[in-house]
Amino acid sequence: MFKTLYPFLICLLFFSCSNPPSKEENTKEEKEYRRTVGDIVFDPTIDSSPTGFSPCNANYSYQYYKFESNGIKYKGEKPQLVKEILDAYSPPEENLQSGYITIRFVVNCKVKSGYFRMKQIDTDYKPKEFSSAVGDQLKKIISNLRGWETKSSSKGRVYDYHQYLTFKIVDNQIKSIVP
Template identity: 35%
Template sequence: MKSLYLFALFTFIQMSCQAEKTVSKYPDIVGDIVFDEKLDEPGFKKCGARKDKPFSFQYYHGPKTFGYKGEKIAIIEKLKKENIFSEKKVNGYITVRFLVNCEGKTGLFRLRHMDSDLKNISLDEDLENKLLKFTQSLNGWMPKEIEGLKVDYYQYLTYKIENGKVSEVLP
């Protein structure tokens, strides 16, 4: 009986070692944005700490400064000059999330929209596209450094919309 038990254990161990590795459909890190050839610029590259498997930090890692030249006030001033608004008197939030690479270049832009009750709903497609293009035009993002190494990091801007106008830029 003891030899049967050992044989079964040995067989199980051998089979588990030979199991085929499966490729996960999920990103390596929760929150990673996966490259999409329909949405993303092909020339945009992640730098990452490792070239074989780039790793991107979230906006809350590392120094807690807002990594834009002129800080958030520079973005707000530029937004005022653009005079972006909607003819529709919509209320809610439009969030644009993106990656800033180790050179300060941006890419992998993704858009989310919510009404005032935080329900996922399109507010105004034209307004959303204008705010996406505006965010893509911002070129003052600074590379983030953690322990002496320039790294990629995710950033987001949430535009609070009241009566069709941007009333606040978050964070």
């Protein structure tokens, strides 16, 4: 029953993002927002890598969770993703730090990833800077992952999507990965 209704819920999520009402009020000066919270847009100062990543559609990209599939779509599923990350990661033995590192990026319709952005916070969720031996190392590992898979609508149309990985770090060790 639940599985039967799940595609319907996904459709609701899709349409809830694409059909704004026409009635609007513009009485106050408005804050600067992107099209939607979390949108990653091209930044020539950091996105001019030799990989030449570009989205398939610069105007349409959905969050990873707005599709009829689990949070992660990766070849070999999440265990393979975790294995690749843990195999590649060398935790520094000095300057032990704890907190969370979130790396956000776009996976395009050709399953190439790019536009990597990193946010780092301490255990109280306040911004902090991990040493580059932790943060930059993780960012590099994530940018080298090659197993991402496409996400598509219930009608089979493939979209670019925004994905993120949050690392729970305790004393430089990766304790868990969300989603």
